Amino acid sequence: MYGAMPAEDQPKSRLRDQIDENLKRVYEDALREEVPDRFKQLLEQLRQKDVKS
Amino acid sequence: MTLASAHADPRDLLADHLPALRAFAISLTRNGAMADDLVQDTVLKAWTNIEKFDPGTNLQAWLFTILRNTYYSDLRKRKREVPDPDGHFAASLFEKPAHDGRLAFNDFQRAFDQLSPEHREVLILVGASGYSCEQAASMMGVAVGTVKSRANRARRRLADMLQLQDGEGMFSGIDGATQAVLGRSAIKAA
Numbered sequence: 001m002y003g004a005m006p007a008e009d010q011p012k013s014r015l016r017d018q019i020d021e022n023l024k025r026v027y028e029d030a031l032r033e034e035v036p037d038r039f040k041q042l043l044e045q046l047r048q049k050d051v052k053s
Numbered sequence: 054m055t056l057a058s059a060h061a062d063p064r065d066l067l068a069d070h071l072p073a074l075r076a077f078a079i080s081l082t083r084n085g086a087m088a089d090d091l092v093q094d095t096v097l098k099a100w101t102n103i104e105k106f107d108p109g110t111n112l113q114a115w116l117f118t119i120l121r122n123t124y125y126s127d128l129r130k131r132k133r134e135v136p137d138p139d140g141h142f143a144a145s146l147f148e149k150p151a152h153d154g155r156l157a158f159n160d161f162q163r164a165f166d167q168l169s170p171e172h173r174e175v176l177i178l179v180g181a182s183g184y185s186c187e188q189a190a191s192m193m194g195v196a197v198g199t200v201k202s203r204a205n206r207a208r209r210r211l212a213d214m215l216q217l218q219d220g221e222g223m224f225s226g227i228d229g230a231t232q233a234v235l236g237r238s239a240i241k242a243a
Contacts, residue, residue, distance in 0.1 A: 004056040015120050017219060020180045025097035027181035039071050042093060046100045048066075 063112055064103050067096060070113050072238050073182070077117055080177040081124055083166045095120040112186070118192045121174060130171065161173075164214040172207035 074095060078088035098119050099106075106115050165173065178189040179200065186204075192198045 002179075015212060016208060018217075019176075019211055022158060022167075022178050023180040026162060026165055027076055027080055027177055028078040031072050033075065033079075035075060037087060037157065037216045038089070039092065039096065040068065042096055043068055043100075046097075 061108065062103075063106055063108060064100055066112055067099060069098075070116055073113055074116055074120060077177060077182070078120060079123075080173055080181070081121065083173070091120060091124055094123050098123065102130055111188075113160075114188060114192055117178075121192065124170070160215060161211075162215075164211050167214060168207060168210060171203065172210060175200060175203045176207050180208075 066209065071092070074092050075088060078091045079085065082088045082091060094115060099116055106112065148175075165176075168176070171228065174193065175189065178184045178185055181219075184192070186197050186200045190200045195203075
């Protein structure tokens with residue numbers, strides 16, 4: 001046990017919350033990036049190929 | 054010419070999932086060019102295998118599964134190029150920032166970069182993108198217990214690299230106002 005730490009502080013879950021908040025920030029930063037045009041073009045090409053065949 | 058899916062083609066929804074696919078790919082690879090190639094391969098595979106998608110299930114989870122399977126099979130092909138696959142890293146490489154919370158996030162990102170892909174994957178799935186351990190387990194093709202223990206090990210490794218101990222805030226040492234801005238969970242005072 002960690003003598004100095006009051007039980008209700010739940011140190012492990014606080015640490016975990018901090019890590020998870022930073023993880024969300026890593027993910028959300030990536031999520032906000034603009035999707036390059038090549039992917040819209042790719043989907044468009046796939047669609048047209050499908051129509052033809 | 055009886056296309057049953059004519060009026061609800063999941064392929065029409067692929068575009069909506071591109072941002073999340075890219076975010077997951079970037080999180081896994083930590084490399085923009087690699088991430089985009091991975092997303093491209095994923096879109097192609099999803100498009101040509103769309104009949105394997107069960108419309109009653111989560112399309113994003115299906116796409117994420119294709120993406121991570123593609124990633125790991127690529128990784129296996131060029132295994133020798135991957136340094137430090139287990140993510141072992143000297144714990145003292147990161148200076149604990151005393152005053153600047155932004156520096157702390159930079160350090161967090163650098164530590165995250167040093168994790169193994171498996172650790173980044175599990176943390177992004179269950180820690181950041183909100184999948185349950187059960188969902189992550191089926192996407193990763195492992196048992197639920199493996200997801201939980203892997204996530205715990207990954208969090209511990211991050212904490213080690215950032216020199217955090219239980220009960221010690223990532224941003225301890227900075228003033229309360231900054232801390233309040235940085236993380237709601239960190240301001241349990243009062």
